[in-house]
Amino acid sequence: MTSVKMISFFLGVSLFWNTLATAVEPLVVGVIARYDEHGAGIPFETAINLGVDAIQIKAPFPENRTQEVADEILAKCREKGIVITSMQSGFTGESYKTIPAVRETVGLVPRATRAERMEQFRSVCDFAKLLGLDTVCFHIGFIPHDPLDPDFADVVEMTKVLCDYAKGNGQKIHLETGQEPGDVLVTFIKATERDNLFVNFDPANLILYGCADPLETLKTVAPYVKSVHCKDAVWAKNKGVDWGTEVPFGEGDVNAKLFLQILHDTGFEGALIVERENRGDPERQALEAKRAAELIKTLKAEIWK
Numbered sequence: 001m002t003s004v005k006m007i008s009f010f011l012g013v014s015l016f017w018n019t020l021a022t023a024v025e026p027l028v029v030g031v032i033a034r035y036d037e038h039g040a041g042i043p044f045e046t047a048i049n050l051g052v053d054a055i056q057i058k059a060p061f062p063e064n065r066t067q068e069v070a071d072e073i074l075a076k077c078r079e080k081g082i083v084i085t086s087m088q089s090g091f092t093g094e095s096y097k098t099i100p101a102v103r104e105t106v107g108l109v110p111r112a113t114r115a116e117r118m119e120q121f122r123s124v125c126d127f128a129k130l131l132g133l134d135t136v137c138f139h140i141g142f143i144p145h146d147p148l149d150p151d152f153a154d155v156v157e158m159t160k161v162l163c164d165y166a167k168g169n170g171q172k173i174h175l176e177t178g179q180e181p182g183d184v185l186v187t188f189i190k191a192t193e194r195d196n197l198f199v200n201f202d203p204a205n206l207i208l209y210g211c212a213d214p215l216e217t218l219k220t221v222a223p224y225v226k227s228v229h230c231k232d233a234v235w236a237k238n239k240g241v242d243w244g245t246e247v248p249f250g251e252g253d254v255n256a257k258l259f260l261q262i263l264h265d266t267g268f269e270g271a272l273i274v275e276r277e278n279r280g281d282p283e284r285q286a287l288e289a290k291r292a293a294e295l296i297k298t299l300k301a302e303i304w305k
């Protein structure tokens with residue numbers, strides 16, 4: 001075989017596997033996994049040995065966004081028969097300690113880090129492409145609730161640029177819910193005038209931030225919901241001031257069964273990804289995520305008959 005033919009052969013094999021990596025079956029159940037310490041999620045090796053069918057993978061640190069790491073992740077998932085549904089991006093310097101800390105540090109809204117984070121996000125899209133992924137999710141930050149706020153227009157413009165970059169990679173962007181009511185999110189998405197911008201709906205975040213009723217919000221944003229985090233939480237006494245409390249899916253105020261029923265009724269066909277935080281106790285985190293995945297499979301069989 002000539003060297004040109006060999007290169008073509010290996011490129012063909014690589015494209016073949018990458019195509020497989022994007023073949024996500026509707027309503028597949030999985031967990032969030034992290035390759036390194038960048039962001040929360042279940043450690044990758046633990047996640048792929050939990051017995052789940054899918055993972056959503058956190059973007060690793062910039063130094064790990066390489067072809068070698070992508071090949072390693074793909075090979076290990078293939079070995080276990082696990083599909084990767086999408087990538088979740090995050091940024092260095094973000095803090096989720098308090099609600100004001102989120103406002104000041106998370107996503108594209110804080111002015112001081114905008115340029116740097118735009119660049120970071122492009123690099124995450126490129127790494128997701130190496131994994132054959134067509135979707136990147138992220139927290140955009142606290143979008144101003146008033147569309148006349150200058151920051152609203154600024155964030156719309158930045159999002160347009162990122163959507164166009166992702167589109168060049170054949171990708172969609174999913175905005176994670178939590179910091180704004182459903183009507184604000186719909187207004188924001190419409191303002192971007194982009195057809196590759198959707199929602200990763202996390203019902204627990206709306207409770208944790210004390211923002212809005214999660215199931216009513218789901219009905220409002222349903223046409224844009226292409227992926228979900230199955231996460232649960234209990235309301236804080238001082239809603240919107242103190243954090244609510246995150247609990248295993250099915251044990252909080254979300255109403256897990258009704259959440260899945262509304263997804264069914266609104267024609268949702270994306271992945272059902274369990275999110276369980278609690279990084280201080282990784283064994284418990286993994287166990288509770290596995291239990292939640294089993295609960296979802298049971299409910300799914302009842303609801304999607």
Ligand code: MG
Nearest residue numbers: 176202229275
């Ligand atoms: Mg989430």
